[in-house]
Amino acid sequence: MRRASFPIVIAVCALSLLWVGTASAQAPTTSRVLVAKVDGSIDRTVAGYLTDSLAEGERTGAAVVIQLDSAGTLDQPAVELAERLFRSSVPVIVWVGPAPAKAQGAALLFMYASSLAAVAPGVGVGPLEPVDLVDAANAKLPDDAALERMASGWAEVRGRPTPAFPSSVVPAQDALDGHIAQVVATSLPDLFTKIDGSTVRTGGGPVTLHTEIAQSPSQQPVEVRFTELGPFDRVLHAVAxxxxxxxxxxxxxxxxxxxxxxxxxxxxxxxxxxxxxxxxxxxxxxxxxxxxxxxxxxxxxxxxxxxxxxxxxxxxxxxxxxxxxxxxxxxxxxxxxxxxxxxxxxxxxxxxxxxxxxxxxxxxxxxxxxxxxxRGLVGLVGETRGELKPEGPVYVKGTLWRGRSNDGPIPPGTRVRVRGVDGLVLRVEPDPGAGGDLPPDEA
Missing domain, CATH: 1.20.120 (Four Helix Bundle (Hemerythrin (Met), subunit A))
Structure with missing residues (x-):
């Protein structure tokens, strides 16, 4: 019996080693998600926010989801930004939504460079030109053929079919059929559910996504953090x-x-x-x-x-x-x-x-x-209708004016004489010599 059990022990050990080797070869998983919202033209402020979000995702090991609605960059290095997405060591998922969001120019280039691209029903995708919203910036970019070769190379590295390059705006279904997007999702929670368990390729190798929001205590929780531009940066973005x-x-x-x-x-x-x-x-x-x-x-x-x-x-x-x-x-x-x-x-x-x-x-x-x-009031006598310290109301020649005291505070009801005019303000001082009622022409 002992001799018969020895081969069984050897077989069990071999199977265990094989299972461990297979498990170690599996792609790592991530259960952290960082959502970055990119809305409007990608100017200096938004470009900085986007690169900071990618750096934070790499630092924390979180998958970066870019909620995108943009017509392109605004005098910013579009190709360098897209290559930054492509080289990221963590998954970068670009979701164009909700409707009626759009991804044109550099924003479409981001979809090509992403680990996984998704669209919401009702959005518009394309065209790729102009990549930048400033004519002078486009003159410095590679031509259309070079950009298409670059995007096709990214798709090949990601293990995806060669994408289409629309010459006009196309709907979500056409983007899916043209291999520009891989998923249709109506909202971010819907996106998290649909991409859960998917294995995507990144600059650091394949990663399995764990993004579905837990519905019960038995499910593994997912940490989702939403970021956006701060108040000051929002003002700068709005005026750009x-x-x-x-x-x-x-x-x-x-x-x-x-x-x-x-x-x-x-x-x-x-x-x-x-x-x-x-x-x-x-x-x-x-x-x-x-x-x-x-x-x-x-x-x-x-x-x-x-x-x-x-x-x-x-x-x-x-x-x-x-x-x-x-x-x-x-x-x-x-x-x-x-x-x-x-x-x-x-x-x-x-x-x-x-x-x-x-x-x-x-x-x-x-x-x-x-x-x-x-100027015609200079020299006339009036009366303060409130305390002057140093400014307050002064009644002169049937009209209430704004007065300023030349000699410290003046209490209400004091007879004052106008000594000068500063713009729309009368310079006054107490007039001890004025007695009795004000003259009719000064009342």
Whole structure:
């Protein structure tokens, strides 16, 4: 019996070693998921956020799911970003969704470079050209044939069929049939369920995905973490578009111009400066045609000149023409997808004409009329209707004015004499010599 059992022991040991060897050869699994949302053009801020998300996924061993809705990069190295996705040592799953999301240009290149691409019903995929939304950036990229060879090589390494390269927008089913996408998923939870158990190839070798959300205590839990741009980065991303820059420029200049009709520099001026600062940042991200920006600025200056001259004439007409020409030419080097709408240009053109030609002119004349009236108040006696410390209400010649004390706080009900005018503010001081009621012409 002992001799008979010896071969059995040897066989069991051999089978055990074979099982261990097979298990060790299996692809590693990951039960961590990092979701990064890429929405809109991929500008400097979004490109940095995307590379940081990939680095975090590699550091934590999490599969990176990119929720994508983009028409391409914005003056960013599209091919380098796609190659970064392809070389990632952790799975990179690109999901275009929810509807009506799109993946065009560099975003489509990301689908080719991913470990697995998925689409939601109702989305649009393609075309690949233009890869970047700035014409000058596209001139530096490989030609169409080179990009297609690159994407086909990625598919071969991933073990996928050669993908299609649509010349126009195609629906989700065509993207699936053309081997651009491998899965159709209506939502992220649906995607996690459908790709669970799939083995995908990464820059570090094959990895088996464990992404299904646990429905019972017996299931292995999955750690899912959602990331997005921070508040400050969201603002920077929002202003990095031609339409946003144009709107900020026009409104910012209008706010600063408004202060030309005022004695001091108030809220409108500071708000205008803030908008102009954001517009300047946007111009560092989105390449502009500077002669067009110059025409736009010249148009506003001509409109302001007529405001100061109290008329509506040749300068205003020339200003409107320059304003409209600059509006159309400022961003002529970007793709129509992100270009400024002619409707927006028309609306702001008419609005600027009415604002500078009428509203600011009326405000300027009103201010000058008030200033003339105030200069006539110098030397008159009035009464404080509230405490001046140093400013407060002063009643002079039948009207309530804003007064400023020259000699410290002044209590309510004190007789004061107007000693000067600072813009729209009366400089006053107590007048001990004024007795009795105010004269009728000063009451």
């Amino acid at each position: 578009s031609p339409a946003a820059i144009y709107l900020l420029l026009v409104l910012g200049l209008a706010g600063v111009a408004f202060e030309l009709t005022q004695a001091g520099f108030g809220f409108a001026g500071f708000a205008g400066l803030g908008m102009l600062a954001l517009a300047v940042y946007g111009l560092t991200v989105v390449p502009a045609w500077w002669p067009g920006i110059g025409l736009l600025m010249a148009g506003v200056i001509l409109l302001c000149a007529d405001v100061l001259l109290h008329r509506l004439g040749v300068l205003s007409a020339a200003g409107v023409v320059a304003f409209l020409a600059g509006s159309f030419l400022s961003f002529r080097g970007v793709a129509p997808t992100i270009g400024i709408s002619p409707w927006l240009i028309g609306f702001l053109g008419i609005g600027s004409f009415l604002y500078y030609g009428f509203a600011l002119t009326v405000a300027q004349r009103s201010r000058e009329r008030i200033a003339t009236t105030q």
